[in-house]
Amino acid sequence: LNDVEHLACDVLVIGAGGAGLRAAVEARLAGKTVIVISKSLFGKAHTVMAEGGAAAAMGNVNANDNWQVHFRDTMRGGKFLNNYRMAELHAQEAPDRIWELETYGALFDRTADGKISQRNFGGHEYPRLAHVGDRTGLELIRTLQQKLVSLQQDDEAAGEGDAKLQVIDETTITELFIEQGRVKGAFGYRRGTGRFMAVAAPAVVLATGGIGRSFKVTSNSWEYTGDGHALALRAGASLINMEFIQFHPTGMVWPPSVRGILVTESVRGDGGVLKNSEGKRFMFDYIPEVFKAQYADNPEEGDRWYTDPDHNRRPPELLPRDEVARAINSEVKAGRGTEHGGVFLDIASRRSAEYITERLPSMYHQFKELADVDITSEPMEVGPTCHYIMGGIEVDPETASSKVTGLYAAGEVSGGMHGSNRLGGNSLSDLLVFGKRAGEFAAEHATASEPPKLRDEEIAAAQAEALRPFGNDGENPYELQAALQAINGRLVGIIRRAPELEEALRELEALKPRIDNVTAVGGRAYNPGWHLALDLRNMFVCSVATAKAALERDESRGGHTREDAPGMDPEWRRVNLVATLDGGEVSLARQDVPAMTPELLGLFDTSELAKYMTPEEYGPTEAEDA
Ligand code: FAD
Numbered sequence: 001l002n003d004v005e006h007l008a009c010d011v012l013v014i015g016a017g018g019a020g021l022r023a024a025v026e027a028r029l030a031g032k033t034v035i036v037i038s039k040s041l042f043g044k045a046h047t048v049m050a051e052g053g054a055a056a057a058m059g060n061v062n063a064n065d066n067w068q069v070h071f072r073d074t075m076r077g078g079k080f081l082n083n084y085r086m087a088e089l090h091a092q093e094a095p096d097r098i099w100e101l102e103t104y105g106a107l108f109d110r111t112a113d114g115k116i117s118q119r120n121f122g123g124h125e126y127p128r129l130a131h132v133g134d135r136t137g138l139e140l141i142r143t144l145q146q147k148l149v150s151l152q153q154d155d156e157a158a159g160e161g162d163a164k165l166q167v168i169d170e171t172t173i174t175e176l177f178i179e180q181g182r183v184k185g186a187f188g189y190r191r192g193t194g195r196f197m198a199v200a201a202p203a204v205v206l207a208t209g210g211i212g213r214s215f216k217v218t219s220n221s222w223e224y225t226g227d228g229h230a231l232a233l234r235a236g237a238s239l240i241n242m243e244f245i246q247f248h249p250t251g252m253v254w255p256p257s258v259r260g261i262l263v264t265e266s267v268r269g270d271g272g273v274l275k276n277s278e279g280k281r282f283m284f285d286y287i288p289e290v291f292k293a294q295y296a297d298n299p300e301e302g303d304r305w306y307t308d309p310d311h312n313r314r315p316p317e318l319l320p321r322d323e324v325a326r327a328i329n330s331e332v333k334a335g336r337g338t339e340h341g342g343v344f345l346d347i348a349s350r351r352s353a354e355y356i357t358e359r360l361p362s363m364y365h366q367f368k369e370l371a372d373v374d375i376t377s378e379p380m381e382v383g384p385t386c387h388y389i390m391g392g393i394e395v396d397p398e399t400a401s402s403k404v405t406g407l408y409a410a411g412e413v414s415g416g417m418h419g420s421n422r423l424g425g426n427s428l429s430d431l432l433v434f435g436k437r438a439g440e441f442a443a444e445h446a447t448a449s450e451p452p453k454l455r456d457e458e459i460a461a462a463q464a465e466a467l468r469p470f471g472n473d474g475e476n477p478y479e480l481q482a483a484l485q486a487i488n489g490r491l492v493g494i495i496r497r498a499p500e501l502e503e504a505l506r507e508l509e510a511l512k513p514r515i516d517n518v519t520a521v522g523g524r525a526y527n528p529g530w531h532l533a534l535d536l537r538n539m540f541v542c543s544v545a546t547a548k549a550a551l552e553r554d555e556s557r558g559g560h561t562r563e564d565a566p567g568m569d570p571e572w573r574r575v576n577l578v579a580t581l582d583g584g585e586v587s588l589a590r591q592d593v594p595a596m597t598p599e600l601l602g603l604f605d606t607s608e609l610a611k612y613m614t615p616e617e618y619g620p621t622e623a624e625d626a
Contacts, residue, residue: 004459005190008200009035009166010446011439012186014173014228015207017045018137019411019431019438021144022097023205026439028151028165032446035166035199036148037188039208039223042169043141046209046220046412047431050137051264051362052121053129054432055425056094060115061127062309067091068603069125074426075604076290077123077320078390078419079558080573080612081241084596085397086417090426090433097432098130106143108132120269123320123423125294126309134264134362140428171197173227174534175462176204176235176407177454183235183406184452187462191531194524196466198459202449203442206232206393206402206409207435211245211546214539215386215493216485219251219262225535226542228413232393233541233586237402239579240415240591242391242542243549244559246422247494249274249324251385253342258370260385263345263363265424267380268317270359271306272347274328275379276336282343283316286327290611291319322421322558325384329494332383342383348376384494388427390418390559391546394578400438406445410438416576420558469533474517477532483511484539492547497564501551508544515540544586545579552577552588570614 011027013020016038024036038045057070070091075082098116102108108130109117118127132139152162173188177198185200208228212220229239250263268274276282284302287295295316296302302315317324328343337343347356353376357364360375367373367380392415393402400408411431418426469477491504515537520530555569556562576591601609601618609618 003196004463005195005197006200007035007197008451009033010201011203011205011442012037012199012201013205013207013439014186015045015209015411015413016042016167016169017207017209017411017431018047018140018144018428019413019435020205020207021141021148022432022435023207023408023410023439023442024165025144025147025151026436027443027446030440030443031156032443033164035168035201037171037173037186037199038167038169039172039191039227040170042167043145045141046224047137047428048141049221049262050140050428051134051262052266052269053119053131053136053425054094054098054140054428055121055124055128055423056098056130056429057091057126057128058095058098058116058118058130059126060111061118065126065128067095070094070128071600072603073124074423075419077421077423077426079421079568080419081557081576081593082419083397083416083594084600085594086434088600089397090417090430093433094429097429097436101140101143101432104143104147106139108139119266120318121424122265122268122318122324124425129269129425131266134266134360136428168197172531172534173231174466176231177458177462178235178404179452181236181405183404185454187459187466189466189524192526194527194530196463198454198462200452200454201446202452203406203408203446205438205442206407206413207411207431207438208413210389210412211539211542212386212389213481214484214543215488216482217251217260217489218386219248219260220386226538227535228409229392230538230541232402232404232407232409233545233579233581235404235407237404237407238394239391239545240394240576241420241549242389242545242579243553243577244390244420245386245546246321246388246390246559247325247384248387249321249328249384250345250382251387252371253338253381253383254340254371261366261370262385262387263380263382264360265321267345267347267360267363270347271350272317272345273315273350274317274324275344275346276331277338278336282331282336283319283324283327286323286330287316287319288323291323295319320421320423322561325494326561328382328384338381340381342381344379345382346379348378353377388412388422390420390422391415391549398437399441400434401441406449408438408442410434420560466534469518469520469530472517472519474519475514477518477520477529477536480511480515480518480536481532481539483514484536484543487511488543492543492550494561496550496560496562498551498554498562501547504547505544505551508540508547512540541581541586548586548588549577549579568612570612573612574617
């Protein structure tokens with residue numbers, strides 16, 4: 001234990017993506033001492049990879065936009081399974097969070113009259129994504145980092161360096177300390193040296209992002225192993241709706257080394273279209289009944305929409321992601337895919353080379369450098385890739401608090417906001433809105449709490465658990481991760497069936513003792529094999545939660561498609577599946593989705609609500625009754 005570094009603060013933030021940094025800013029502004037810990041290098045989080053933009057109904061490009069329209073789009077995108085209060089707060093507060101970033105020094109692209117520019121994206125009725133070319137996440141992270149640095153220099157902290165706001169990167173948290181249902185800190189190790197660290201804190205914000213590395217074809221990078229989800233479960237918190245995983249329709253498919261890397265939706269937002277190997281623009285064949293009123297049923301109208309959105313319907317390439325991903329999957333399955341198992345995404349024949357390189361500079365370089373494809377003159381080959389998890393830690397919508405006292409969650413690691421499917425652009429705004437709230441309420445909780453004390457025994461136990469892979473005599477972690485990814489890809493992927501999900505659960509069960517016995521070799525310094533060995537148990541528990549919930553929900557909705565239970569079932573729309581750990585095993589319970597208030601229900605036509613809900617949920621209204 002002499003080797004353990006001991007730290008303490010009021011608010012500990014785990015994760016330095018947008019959600020974590022925004023929470024840290026807010027907690028520090030509230031006068032608390034804050035430590036931010038990040039597994040990867042500071043500045044390297046998913047948020048930095050975000051390309052398209054952040055959705056906020058500022059109405060800069062189309063004055064008809066407002067929070068009510070954004071709320072409606074978000075609920076539709078999530079197939080009405082969203083926590084309505086989160087979707088409401090998100091739509092109301094996102095514009096302020098974007099403006100606020102500019103006061104911190106961000107500089108978004110501009111409209112001709114000098115306002116923050118907003119671009120089209122799938123499922124959004126109006127141009128709504130504030131963006132910086134296709135490098136929006138980079139600007140967001142850069143700005144928040146700069147704000148953190150400025151807060152380290154504030155009057156109160158002057159002369160104390162980072163004493164009141166400390167960032168520790170390349171450090172992985174492996175355990176939370178819990179006493180009598182309250183969080184009191186966390187345990188982890190510095191990746192470079194292997195040195196252990198124990199941080200005492202009365203309030204902890206989890207902002208660790210997603211689970212994508214449980215799938216082989218993914219847009220997510222190495223650190224997205226479901227750590228926050230698993231830490232929360234082990235601490236006694238609950239996860240909701242883990243069956244809903246977003247497979248982004250357009251990842252690169254060739255060459256194999258880059259399979260899964262994201263091709264931003266902005267390509268379609270800026271005019272790109274999807275074609276099969278026969279050259280057909282196939283999305284017109286895949287407009288579901290519930291979206292027919294909003295999407296063009298012919299190319300001419302779809303094309304007119306780009307210049308005259310008030311009098312034309314949107315092209316079906318901009319349907320929500322789940323619809324587009326399933327359509328691509330069907331085309332490939334029907335034998336109309338490209339040589340490498342994708343479809344074509346063509347912007348070259350639709351926009352000038354200047355337009356493409358100005359609007360999509362990262363995409364241009366990505367394809368040129370990784371695939372030797374010039375997207376200004378050739379189509380891209382694309383296919384679905386695991387991108388985002390809608391499921392996550394169950395939180396209170398107002399405070400971002402989990403079920404565990406003092407434990408908060410924001411950003412991708414939290415659940416509820418996006419329902420069964422997230423609209424593009426709604427993550428960057430989500431993490432700003434709820435990152436701020438998490439920081440604010442974590443600070444408030446810390447103010448009302450005594451500084452906690454960590455006991456030697458609990459630190460020793462966390463240390464022993466972290467060192468366990470060195471004493472094991474099993475397999476290497478890379479083989480086990482490949483085995484886990486193979487199960488998920490084969491049996492819990494974009495299209496699911498009950499027998500396959502049962503098989504997945506059997507295979508996961510068989511994998512468990514092998515993961516328990518995973519072996520690390522070498523020393524503790526710079527040892528990625530050891531790190532992966534520790535991450536594996538997190539990926540495992542998330543995978544089990546996903547497979548169990550996917551088996552239980554026998555309907556198809558958003559990011560969960562059951563071939564043996566096609567279509568949405570209004571009874572299932574009322575149900576959240578809640579995962580907890582019970583004696584070390586994932587157990588599932590059903591819980592009612594909170595019912596929308598009459599004011600919010602009134603934002604929709606009854607005929608639309610009837611497509612999703614049972615009659616007693618949406619009316620009839622008194623007026624219709626009369
Ligand atoms: P992240 O930004 O993922 O950060 C997580 C942090 O937690 C990291 O610092 C990580 O190191 C740390 N961490 C993880 N585990 C641990 C641990 N055990 N201990 C310590 N630290 C840990 N969304 C949009 O809205 N618009 C877009 O245009 C868009 N484009 C995208 C493009 C790509 C290629 C990808 C992958 C995603 C995109 N998304 C987009 C989604 C969006 O970027 C993410 O959902 C969002 O950034 C998640 O933010 P976060 O703060 O929750 O977590």
